Amino acid sequence: MxxxxxxxxxxxxxxxxxxxVTFRSSAALESAAGALLAQxxxxxxxxxxxxxxxxxxxxxxxxxxxxxxxxxxxLNLVKAxxxxxxxxCSFLVVxxxxxxxxxxxxxxxxxxxxxxxxxxxxxIIEELIAPSEDEVQTTESPAKGLDLAxxxxxxxx
Numbered sequence: 516m517x518x519x520x521x522x523x524x525x526x527x528x529x530x531x532x533x534x535x536v537t538f539r540s541s542a543a544l545e546s547a548a549g550a551l552l553a554q555x556x557x558x559x560x561x562x563x564x565x566x567x568x569x570x571x572x573x574x575x576x577x578x579x580x581x582x583x584x585x586x587x588x589x590l591n592l593v594k595a596x597x598x599x600x601x602x603x604c605s606f607l608v609v610x611x612x613x614x615x616x617x618x619x620x621x622x623x624x625x626x627x628x629x630x631x632x633x634x635x636x637x638x639i640i641e642e643l644i645a646p647s648e649d650e651v652q653t654t655e656s657p658a659k660g661l662d663l664a665x666x667x668x669x670x671x672x
Contacts, residue, residue, distance in 0.1 A: 516562045516608055525584035527576040527593050530635050532612040534620055534643065535596070537604050537630040541565070544605040547627035551609065554619050564606035573597035588640050592633060604630060617643070 516522065522530045538544040548561050564572070576593045584590045596606065611620050617634060621643045624632045632643040 516610065518562055518564065518568065521572065523576070524589065525581040526579040527581075527584045527589045528572060528596075529589050530608055531637055532610060532635070534609045534611050534617070534632055534634045535592075536607045536609065536620070536624045536632040537596070537599055538607065538627065539604055539630060541605045543627050543629070544607050547623050547629065548607060550623045550627065551620065554623065556609065556611075556616070556619075560610040562608040564600075564608065566600040566603050566605060569596050569604075569606050570600040573600060592640065599630065 516530060516533060521528055522533075536544075536547065538547065544563060548563070551561060552558065573593050573596050577590075577597070580590055580593070600606075609620055611617050611634070621632065625644060629644060634641040634643055
């Protein structure tokens with residue numbers, strides 16, 4: 516994926532067949548990236564975003580978003596990524612189009628204490644890391660936002 520020209524839909528980031536994994540630190544991201552490479556992923560499957568890079572992309576997306584972008588969760592995720600980037604999180608975008616790759620990616624992300632991981636499909640965005648038992652889930656809608664915790668990074672790790 517080209518970080519300078521990321522895939523978009525209705526003016527906002529939407530990397531179909533990719534998973535966006537959020538980490539509290541660049542060290543945790545690099546640990547997960549190394550584990551993915553050891554599990555058979557290729558370097559070109561992994562795109563790293565520093566907090567500053569994701570913040571800049573999110574701000575740009577928020578300015579160019581079409582009104583249609585608010586119909587799904589893409590715009591809410593852009594806002595969540597912006598908030599997480601402001602808190603210093605790093606992001607790893609992984610090209611993983613098949614279920615076996617997703618299973619490996621999910622295992623690695625959990626082992627690396629990832630904050631979150633969203634798998635982007637054509638019509639659905641799937642959360643790969645379930646909230647902890649003490650987090651309360653809500654019915655997600657464009658108006659209500661997401662369950663993705665951006666306040667205080669409350670996942671363990």
